[in-house]
Amino acid sequence: MTPADRDRARARLDALLELGRHREALDAVRTLLAEEPDAALLHGQASRALTGLGDHRGALEAAGRAAALAPAWPWAHRLCATALLELGRPQEAARAAHEAVRLQPDRAVNHEVYAQVLVDAPGGLPTAWLAALHAVRLAPDDAGSHFTVGYVAGRRRDARTAIEAYRRTLAIDPEHATALHNLALLESGTSLRRRADGLAGALRLDPQRRAFHATADAWADRVVRRAWLGSLAALLVAALTGWGGLAGLVLLGLWWRRLMRQVPVGMRRLVRDRAPRSAYPALLAAATVLTCLLALATTVAPLDAGQRWALAAQATWPTVALAAWGLLRRRPG
Template identity: 35%
Template sequence: MSESITAVLVRAAEFTASGKPRQAIDLLRPALVANPLHAEAWCRLAAAHLDAGEPDPALDAAKRALVLDGDQAWAQRLAALSLSELGRQSEAVVAARESVRRKPTDWRCQVVLSEVLAADPTTRAEAVDVAHHATRLAPTEARAFQVLGDAALRARNWGTAERAYRTALRLDPTDDDIRANLATVRRKRGGGAAGAPTATSGPLPEEVLNAAHAIAWQVASRVAALLVSGGLLLLFAGMPRPTPLLGWFSGLLVLGTLALVGRTVLFARKTQRLALYRVTRHRPKLATVTVLFAVTLLLLTAWTTALFLGATTMQPLVFAWIISLVAGSVVVLVGQGKPRR
């Protein structure tokens, strides 16, 4: 059984690394039913849930790992990240500090502590110091310098932020987020006091974009399920000839989808709301899915209107359902993209 769970962990890590956290979750859950005392598997599950934008189950999995005999520093890091995404910042800081206490030489613990400290304006100076320490522990890790840049950006320390992002980009030239943040820092540094970072101008820090991406992808999954299943029901109900009555149900499907998206935007925090508007510029897969769903809603709206005017065609509905099915397939098969753990 040990070989079996080891193989599962390797495959789950590969899924997470390739941006497919949902597949990792589906693989780990049955393995944990058979191996409920395997701490590393619970940590892997928590990390996958975080990358899928699900902090609640991530926190539950991290807590299970904490009571087992495993890597307590890793479990504390995962708990800290989950608590931070849930808005429980004071608890997140406690968990992050505990992870550092358990493994003071692990740069990843320092990075997580810096991330959660940077969320509070009163501890941003400390966040920069902690991130500096992480870069000394891991001078070849782009992520450590990226987090230093993020913390310095929030603290309006333009010089430190620019140097950190330049180093991170040198270590990882393919990261577009680092490149965008470096451009932001250079612009704001050149503008002096007038270039102070605001929530309404310039590219947003990576952690904000990552959080918005996770939220948007989770909503995209729900929209896909709603449009694919609802469209299929309309196809069956409209055969062989749709009636104006069917337009009411089609209209409810459109309104329900808009309400789902609107509720997410309405209840998001101010910074997250702005990031949700901008995240498609940085995430082409999410942008593609968004366009496909928008076309689906436009076709459904046009078909609903046509039904009320006496039309009896099914073609717009067929096209809308096919497009929503394609978008849903992208959501399921592609996953969120770059993992963060």
């Protein structure tokens, strides 16, 4: 490979990493490493690509090689810290991040990474907060420093400060996907629509981020759960109104219309795709359909009060079981 070919290959590698095309980037960096096995920069780029692919052990190995080749390079130590944190080794991650701070104390990004890894280290939250504030002092116009303040504030359960910091982040960098995602979680409350809007924006900017998909799954669960609660309410009203009563069906129609207003068209496919993939939302969807059919039968069939309530009682055990399952799924650990 000629020097010109290497330059073009390096430029292509940089572009692939920026575009998030990590598989192609890994292939490209391996080709370059075959000719330059002692290039610390290439090992660092391999670590980035492996992180993007979810191979954190491989990312740590590549970052460690970069740090061994260039021990005074803070970037290599930051890469080690990130990989160690993903592997559930927060204390080692904090030591690696602290080494980057020691080598280059006047660079905000070193304090940002140090703060972000410290929040998971035992007793590290107070120091993480100080590191985040110091990063902002060093780089008040940097989106990353404000994001770090928001991230640490969120872990300190200081929602107000976190929201303000994420808003500043987005004012500087409107395409900061994680800030958009985290802000939507903090601001949306019980509003499905507000959370969906923020989530859709984050997924558009970074469609491969696993944390965003986990939030999307939880949001889809909530949509299905609300549809199920609406069907239960319709069934109870139908049981009360008796033969010929349309109140249950009217209630169900109004509830469904309100729910669909909170689910943007672009996110409805996510709900449809999510429900069959996991047992809990799949059973919720099935229970919703069954309860709607019971509500319809209770509303239009010529039944007396005892028969109506006996039919409505058919939904009792599934309701109790699904509610208990939902509570157990929310328990930490």
